[in-house]
Amino acid sequence: MEKSTSVLLHTKKPLKRTWINRVFALVYASTVLALLYHHLHTLLITTIITNKSTNNAHISVALLMLVADMVLAFMWFTHQIFRLFPIKRRAFPENLVKDESKYPSLDVFICTADPYREPPMDVANAALSVMAYDYPTEKLSVYVSDDGGSQLTLFALMEAAEFAKHWLPFCRLNGLVVRSPEAYFKSLQPSDSLQNIHDMKVLYESMKKRVENVVIRGSVDCSTDDSELDKIAFSKWTEEFTSQDHPSVIQVILESKINKDVNNNQMPNLIYVSREKRKATPHHFKGGALNTLIRVSAIMTNAPLVLTIDCDVYSNDPQTPLRVLCYMMDPCVDPNLAFVQFPQRFNGINKNDVYSAEFKNWTEIDAVGLDGILGPNYMGTGCFFRRRAFFGTPASVVQPECPQLRPDHVPCSSSLQEEDVLALALDVSRSNYEASTQWGSEMGFIYGSLVEDYYTSFLLHCKGWRSIYCNPDRPAFLGNAPINLHDFLIMLKRYSIGLLDMAFGKTSPITFGVQSMNLLQALGYTHYSFWPVWSIPITIYASDPWFIVYAFLFAGSYVQDFMEYILNGGTYAKWWNNQRMWMIRGISSFPFAVLEYTLGCFGLSAPGYSVTSKVVDVKQNQRYEQGMFEFGVASPLFFPVTTTAILNLVAFSSGVVQIWRNANAGEDMFVQMFIAGFVVLNSWPVYDAIIFRADTGKMPLKVSLISVAFACIIYLSVASAF
Numbered sequence: 001m002e003k004s005t006s007v008l009l010h011t012k013k014p015l016k017r018t019w020i021n022r023v024f025a026l027v028y029a030s031t032v033l034a035l036l037y038h039h040l041h042t043l044l045i046t047t048i049i050t051n052k053s054t055n056n057a058h059i060s061v062a063l064l065m066l067v068a069d070m071v072l073a074f075m076w077f078t079h080q081i082f083r084l085f086p087i088k089r090r091a092f093p094e095n096l097v098k099d100e101s102k103y104p105s106l107d108v109f110i111c112t113a114d115p116y117r118e119p120p121m122d123v124a125n126a127a128l129s130v131m132a133y134d135y136p137t138e139k140l141s142v143y144v145s146d147d148g149g150s151q152l153t154l155f156a157l158m159e160a161a162e163f164a165k166h167w168l169p170f171c172r173l174n175g176l177v178v179r180s181p182e183a184y185f186k187s188l189q190p191s192d193s194l195q196n197i198h199d200m201k202v203l204y205e206s207m208k209k210r211v212e213n214v215v216i217r218g219s220v221d222c223s224t225d226d227s228e229l230d231k232i233a234f235s236k237w238t239e240e241f242t243s244q245d246h247p248s249v250i251q252v253i254l255e256s257k258i259n260k261d262v263n264n265n266q267m268p269n270l271i272y273v274s275r276e277k278r279k280a281t282p283h284h285f286k287g288g289a290l291n292t293l294i295r296v297s298a299i300m301t302n303a304p305l306v307l308t309i310d311c312d313v314y315s316n317d318p319q320t321p322l323r324v325l326c327y328m329m330d331p332c333v334d335p336n337l338a339f340v341q342f343p344q345r346f347n348g349i350n351k352n353d354v355y356s357a358e359f360k361n362w363t364e365i366d367a368v369g370l371d372g373i374l375g376p377n378y379m380g381t382g383c384f385f386r387r388r389a390f391f392g393t394p395a396s397v398v399q400p401e402c403p404q405l406r407p408d409h410v411p412c413s414s415s416l417q418e419e420d421v422l423a424l425a426l427d428v429s430r431s432n433y434e435a436s437t438q439w440g441s442e443m444g445f446i447y448g449s450l451v452e453d454y455y456t457s458f459l460l461h462c463k464g465w466r467s468i469y470c471n472p473d474r475p476a477f478l479g480n481a482p483i484n485l486h487d488f489l490i491m492l493k494r495y496s497i498g499l500l501d502m503a504f505g506k507t508s509p510i511t512f513g514v515q516s517m518n519l520l521q522a523l524g525y526t527h528y529s530f531w532p533v534w535s536i537p538i539t540i541y542a543s544d545p546w547f548i549v550y551a552f553l554f555a556g557s558y559v560q561d562f563m564e565y566i567l568n569g570g571t572y573a574k575w576w577n578n579q580r581m582w583m584i585r586g587i588s589s590f591p592f593a594v595l596e597y598t599l600g601c602f603g604l605s606a607p608g609y610s611v612t613s614k615v616v617d618v619k620q621n622q623r624y625e626q627g628m629f630e631f632g633v634a635s636p637l638f639f640p641v642t643t644t645a646i647l648n649l650v651a652f653s654s655g656v657v658q659i660w661r662n663a664n665a666g667e668d669m670f671v672q673m674f675i676a677g678f679v680v681l682n683s684w685p686v687y688d689a690i691i692f693r694a695d696t697g698k699m700p701l702k703v704s705l706i707s708v709a710f711a712c713i714i715y716l717s718v719a720s721a722f
């Protein structure tokens with residue numbers, strides 16, 4: 001246990017590993033070795049001993065098997081890292097010094113990229129929820145980066161700012177814990193019908209209506225009663241202004257020194273930033289947006305503490321920044337602490353989490369293991385950084401090109417809206433500002449991978465920074481996950497391409513990482529950067545006759561995974577869906593990502609960031625709530641899934657027929673039948689979507705037909721080979 005000098009700010013306890021875990025590890029390791037041995041042996045026999053009758057097909061099969069084993073062994077081995085030193089932390093914000101003048105200022109960064117995929121009302125709710133933090137208001141600034149360059153988003157934030165003048169005092173007066181108005185009003189019971197709540201709800205609903213009307217119309221109409229200042233703001237959206245080609249827009253919507261709420265208290269700062277975009281200049285997606293915010297905020301407020309969130313989450317606990325201070329302000333904590341990561345937790349996920357969207361293994365179980373080494377990775381949202389960490393190593397500062405951007409610079413202007421402040425802010429958000437600077441390589445968020453979060457934290461850890469994982473019982477941030485299988489698989493494909501960028505890049509965790517950081521931590525990063533290669537054993541083993549070993553391996557790892565999942569608070573049904581999604585992504589998102597990444601290496605495909613849609617279709621949501629899978633679009637990602645389902649159904653039924661005819665056949669076929677049966681059981685939603693469903697989420701006929709054709713081709717070619 002760690003204690004601070006005077007009061008206890010936080011504790012850290014190791015989680016005990018059970019003996020049963022060690023037994024599993026041993027059994028698993030020996031089985032993997034046995035497999036390797038078996039396939040190496042087979043390969044040697046086919047190539048050397050039966051030299052004369054050498055059959056090229058057999059050699060390549062044996063080689064493939066060996067590759068699959070090696071991948072399996074590698075993935076299994078690196079996954080053990082997370083099981084070595086798991087720890088659990090607790091923070092005690094009630095023990096913090098009461099003198100708030102000692103607290104550092106906090107700049108919050110919210111990213112949004114497309115008003116039609118990320119509704120402006122969500123952005124407004126995310127902003128309101130953090131503006132209402134239990135934190136000294138004059139020290140709090142909220143910066144919204146709008147990569148969609150949309151006046152609709154600016155409009156929503158201006159409306160939110162007016163509403164906040166009522167909402168913030170209301171939250172404090174009533175001691176609310178949920179401070180996203182949308183989530184708060186949804187959580188109310190009919191019995192909570194006090195007059196003041198009712199009035200606030202009316203105010204919120206009318207604001208929401210105005211924003212949604214503007215979104216439907218597609219533009220803001222300034223001709224009516226808006227103020228002169230608003231008119232000037234919206235006048236930037238000229239005829240030539242498009243989301244990919246436009247000048248910077250920076251709008252100070254609320255300024256702490258000027259704006260007061262209805263009770264005459266100070267408001268936090270609220271600043272809208274849409275960086276300049278030009279078609280010819282690369283903008284580096286979210287990493288680029290965040291780096292612009294680092295610079296703009298440096299000029300305006302330059303808080304030493306920075307929180308990044310996505311617009312699809314909201315704060316679920318106003319005490320969160322205080323929890324962070326329990327780590328950041330504790331004299332006993334490692335001075336190299338760069339960030340404190342809270343996992344994204346989800347609401348709106350259906351009862352059994354059919355798409356396994358919680359990522360429990362990655363964001364909860366494995367993160368706890370990394371926390372025991374030198375810290376978890378950055379997960380893109382819900383993360384508090386020390387600004388200093390964006391500038392070099394703990395020991396030496398990389399000085400930015402302009403002194404006002406330095407992490408220790410103190411902005412001294414009397415107002416954020418002074419002409420020279422705004423001019424400089426506009427300058428650092430130019431699209432070609434970063435040319436010949438070190439942004440994206442030595443400073444800020446790092447470019448070059450579609451998982452800028454994972455990559456940035458990897459390089460921070462390489463430089464000697466460390467991090468802390470914080471997962472309080474009350475989730476700090478809540479957000480939605482895609483409720484549609486296709487969006488989900490596309491998202492996984494994007495992660496996978498980003499991870500491969502890392503795995504095969506110049507600073508790969510397996511080459512650069514193992515030399516630059518703690519070995520265990522490097523292997524942990526290696527495990528996930530090679531995540532998509534899971535697709536190799538998953539697809540190849542499906543065709544190996546040496547099944548008994550797999551069955552053993554399979555049972556062992558399944559039982560282990562099951563135990564971990566349940567012990568970490570998962571349910572049986574959620575685990576079942578988790579393992580199903582593991583298979584589905586293993587044969588869809590992962591191999592497609594490998595393909596796209598490879599094409600990209602030859603310049604045949606350009607990286608793209610497909611922003612995940614957060615818009616909820618009512619019908620689709622109803623089906624999701626019932627736990628149904630959503631297909632609906634004729635996407636190639638569905639071909640392998642459907643083909644596998646069909647093939648296994650055919651194999652399973654023909655097996656049943658054979659056993660029926662010849663009772664002796666049963667023994668040899670047991671394991672094969674078991675695996676085919678298991679796949680069939682997992683594929684139920686696919687059969688259902690092909691045959692029984694009539695709603696728009698059913699399997700498109702085109703996908704079914706093409707998959708049947710694939711299945712026939714595979715069946716015939718296997719039949720002719722043996």
Ligand SMILES: O=c1ccn([C@@H]2O[C@H](COP(=O)(O)OP(=O)(O)O[C@H]3O[C@H](CO)[C@@H](O)[C@H](O)[C@H]3O)[C@@H](O)[C@H]2O)c(=O)[nH]1
Nearest residue numbers: 111112113147285286289310311379380381451491611612
């Ligand atoms: O050009 C872009 C593209 C995206 N975004 C923002 O990036 C965030 C994440 O995008 P989303 O489509 O929601 O992706 P997710 O799959 O939900 O993102 C996960 O994975 C990303 C990459 O690893 C992380 O950055 C995210 O924080 C993490 O939630 C959103 O707020 C977007 O507005 C931008 O600001 N600019």
Ligand SMILES: [Mn+2]
Nearest residue numbers: 310312480612
């Ligand atoms: Mn998201």
